[in-house]
Amino acid sequence: xxxxxxxxxxxxxxxIKLSLKKYLVFLLHLTPHQNxxxxxxxxxxxxxxxxxxxxMTRGGVSFLDNLFTAASAxxxxxxQTVNFADSYTLLGKIVVLFxxxxxxxxxxxxxxxxxxxxxxxxxxxxxxxxxxxxxxxLPDSLKLxxxxxxxxxxxxxxxxxxxxxxxxxFRHHDYTILNAAWYSxxxxxSAFCTAGYTLWNNGLVQFADxxxxxxxxxxxxxxxxxxxxxxxxLFNFIRRKTKEISFTTKVIAITTFGLLTxxxxxxxxTTPSLSLTEAFFQTVSASTTAGFNTVDMSTISxxxxxLILLIMCxxxxxxxxxxxxxxxxxxxxxxxxxxxxxxxPRVEFLSHRIPIQRLYAATSTILLYSVFLFISIFLLTWxxxxxxxxxxxxxxSALSTAGFDTGTTAALSTWxxxxxxxxxxxxxxxxxxxxxxxxxxxxEDEKPKPVSxxxxxx
Numbered sequence: 001x002x003x004x005x006x007x008x009x010x011x012x013x014x015x016i017k018l019s020l021k022k023y024l025v026f027l028l029h030l031t032p033h034q035n036x037x038x039x040x041x042x043x044x045x046x047x048x049x050x051x052x053x054x055x056m057t058r059g060g061v062s063f064l065d066n067l068f069t070a071a072s073a074x075x076x077x078x079x080q081t082v083n084f085a086d087s088y089t090l091l092g093k094i095v096v097l098f099x100x101x102x103x104x105x106x107x108x109x110x111x112x113x114x115x116x117x118x119x120x121x122x123x124x125x126x127x128x129x130x131x132x133x134x135x136x137x138l139p140d141s142l143k144l145x146x147x148x149x150x151x152x153x154x155x156x157x158x159x160x161x162x163x164x165x166x167x168x169x170f171r172h173h174d175y176t177i178l179n180a181a182w183y184s185x186x187x188x189x190s191a192f193c194t195a196g197y198t199l200w201n202n203g204l205v206q207f208a209d210x211x212x213x214x215x216x217x218x219x220x221x222x223x224x225x226x227x228x229x230x231x232x233x234l235f236n237f238i239r240r241k242t243k244e245i246s247f248t249t250k251v252i253a254i255t256t257f258g259l260l261t262x263x264x265x266x267x268x269x270t271t272p273s274l275s276l277t278e279a280f281f282q283t284v285s286a287s288t289t290a291g292f293n294t295v296d297m298s299t300i301s302x303x304x305x306x307l308i309l310l311i312m313c314x315x316x317x318x319x320x321x322x323x324x325x326x327x328x329x330x331x332x333x334x335x336x337x338x339x340x341x342x343x344x345p346r347v348e349f350l351s352h353r354i355p356i357q358r359l360y361a362a363t364s365t366i367l368l369y370s371v372f373l374f375i376s377i378f379l380l381t382w383x384x385x386x387x388x389x390x391x392x393x394x395x396x397s398a399l400s401t402a403g404f405d406t407g408t409t410a411a412l413s414t415w416x417x418x419x420x421x422x423x424x425x426x427x428x429x430x431x432x433x434x435x436x437x438x439x440x441x442x443x444e445d446e447k448p449k450p451v452s453x454x455x456x457x458x
Contacts, residue, residue, distance in 0.1 A: 033436040040429050044074045047099045056092035064417055071421045073099035075428035076321060078196025078291040078403025079394075081410055081417060085201050096197065097186055103428065104193020104224060104321040105155055150232035151319075154223075155192065162188035162220045169212045191220035194321045196291030196403035208294040214277055217292060218284045225288035226252060227320030247352050248328065252317040254350070255327040259287050263311050271304045286311040289322040291403025298407075302389075305406075309393060312402040313369070323401030323427050325369050332362035361432070368431040373399050376423045383415040398423040399431075 030038060047070035050056065052063060061069075061082055068081045069088075073096045088096065166184035175183065183199060190197045198204060207213035233249045236242045263283035268276055278295050285292045286308045300308070315324010335349040336359060347354045376395035384391060390408045397404045398420045412420065426434050 031437070033433050036433055037429050037437040040074065040425060043099065043102055044071050044425065047074060047095065050095050051088075051092060055089060056095060057088055058086065061087050064414060068417050068421055069096065070099060071424050072403075073195065073197070074103040075401050075424040076100060076103045076193050076195040076323070076403075077398060077401040077424045077427070079398060079405060079409045079420065079424065081412065083201060084197060085199050093186070093199070097189055100193050100195040100197060101189055104189070104195060105151065150235045151228035154228060154231035154235070158220060158223045159188045159192050162192060162216055165212065165216045169210075169216075187217070188220060191217045191290065191292070192224040192321065194221050194224050194288045194290040194316070194323075194401075196285075198292070203293045205294060205296060208278060211277075214281050214294065217290075218281060221284060221288040221290040221292070221322075222256075224321035225290075225316030226256065227317035229319045230317065247350070248318075251331050251349060252327055255331045256287065256317065259311055259314060259327070260284065263287065263307060266307050267304050270307070271299075271301045273299055274304075282308065283311065286402065286404070287314070287316070287322075289315050289324055289400050289402040291397070291405075293404070297404070305389075305393065308404065309396055312400045312404065313373075313396055315400050315402075323399075325365050325431075329362045329365045332358060333366055336363070365432050368435055369399065372423070372426055372431050376419060379419045380416055383413055383419065384411075386411060394420065395423060399427040401427045 044067075048063075048067045051066040051070055057066070065081050065087075068079075069084070071077075072079050084093075084096070163184045166188055167180050170180035170183050171177070186197075186199060189195075200206065204213060204217065229246075230249050230252055233242070233246045237245055260280070260283055263286065264276070264280045267283055268274060268279040271279070274282070274295065281292070281294050282300075284290075289312050313324055314330045315326055316322020317327045331349055332347075332354055335347050335354055339345075339347045347359055373395055376399060377392055380386075380391040380395060381388065386408055390406045393404070393406055394408045394412075396402070401424060409420070429437070
């Protein structure tokens with residue numbers, strides 16, 4: 001029996017076209033928040049399929065572990081059930097790097113940029129603009145198109161500068177040109193996207209005394225965690241498209257500086273074995289939810305672990321590469337408490353009134369984050385026989401996409417890995433966006449009233 005290759009190829013093309021048409025029809029019936037969630041899951045699924053190919057691993061990596069790696073990379077969490085440096089081939093690491101880049105820049109940002117580049121009119125479709133707006137809350141002073149271009153340009157510039165500095169460092173430390181280039185590119189992207197992945201088995205412990213590594217990695221993670229809103233705002237201010245820095249950027253800057261100062265001082269005091277540089281680096285890594293470590297985490301005191309837990313739950317800023325509840329949400333809740341204790345009916349921050357919609361959003365985020373964190377901890381305590389605090393820290397690290405590991409991740413059971421996979425994906429999608437994706441009605445049946453996005457972006 002002879003096989004007609006042309007006919008077989010034609011059938012395959014027809015099947016692909018039919019599948020794409022059905023997929024596009026499926027997307028048209030999704031709400032913006034559901035579109036965000038399905039995009040995250042799609043990238044994770046595709047990454048999982050590719051990583052399961054035989055030449056992507058060095059053997060011994062199960063299908064579930066590959067799924068865990070794909071979810072961890074897409075969510076930029078950095079948690080690992082296998083030794084990443086030894087378990088994956090160069091091709092596998094390149095795939096993981098791509099997933100980190102897409103996850104860090106943002107699924108909707110990346111997809112919208114690709115469409116914008118290929119579109120003849122250089123305009124987003126209405127459904128894409130709505131999905132991007134659902135994923136990223138922008139202040140009124142920023143246009144969606146300006147934000148999109150600023151985000152991608154800022155990413156390229158920051159990662160390129162980081163790569164140059166790291167390449168120069170590795171070349172002066174017995175790395176070949178090719179190895180220096182590969183190590184510098186990988187760690188520049190991993191740092192900016194706050195993924196926490198490294199190509200060494202002990203993280204960055206061997207570079208604890210290196211000023212270059214500490215400064216470059218800290219600068220990259222902070223650049224990514226501060227968020228593209230800050231980058232776009234500063235870009236417009238420098239180009240004189242706006243007369244002053246937006247209130248959102250001021251809130252982000254003040255809150256981030258306050259957390260870094262408080263965290264560095266407290267870690268330095270509570271863990272005598274840490275130098276001031278090490279305390280600062282671990283605080284930056286927690287605040288940006290990067291998960292990098294220049295010290296052995298087993299030497300950290302219990303109270304320092306508790307502080308890291310708090311800081312990584314707060315996380316980075318909106319529209320950035322970091323996870324957590326976000327600095328603007330934390331600032332809004334602090335403003336609510338401060339105003340209530342002073343019996344002030346107006347909730348203000350820096351003498352600026354915060355709109356009621358933002359307060360609703362902030363309190364909803366805190367509550368939903370707490371609910372999902374509780375569910376994750378509850379399920380892990382049910383399925384795992386590990387120390388309770390380790391499970392709490394593991395759940396918080398996954399939901400905040402921080403990637404800090406106390407040695408618990410590799411010891412998880414099958415059900416434990418599945419729970420953490422779901423927790424990481426929910427954390428990257430966003431607890432509010434995920435909840436809206438589950439509860440949203442069809443857009444044709446019910447459309448929410450438009451809400452002003454002025455002032456603070458949550």
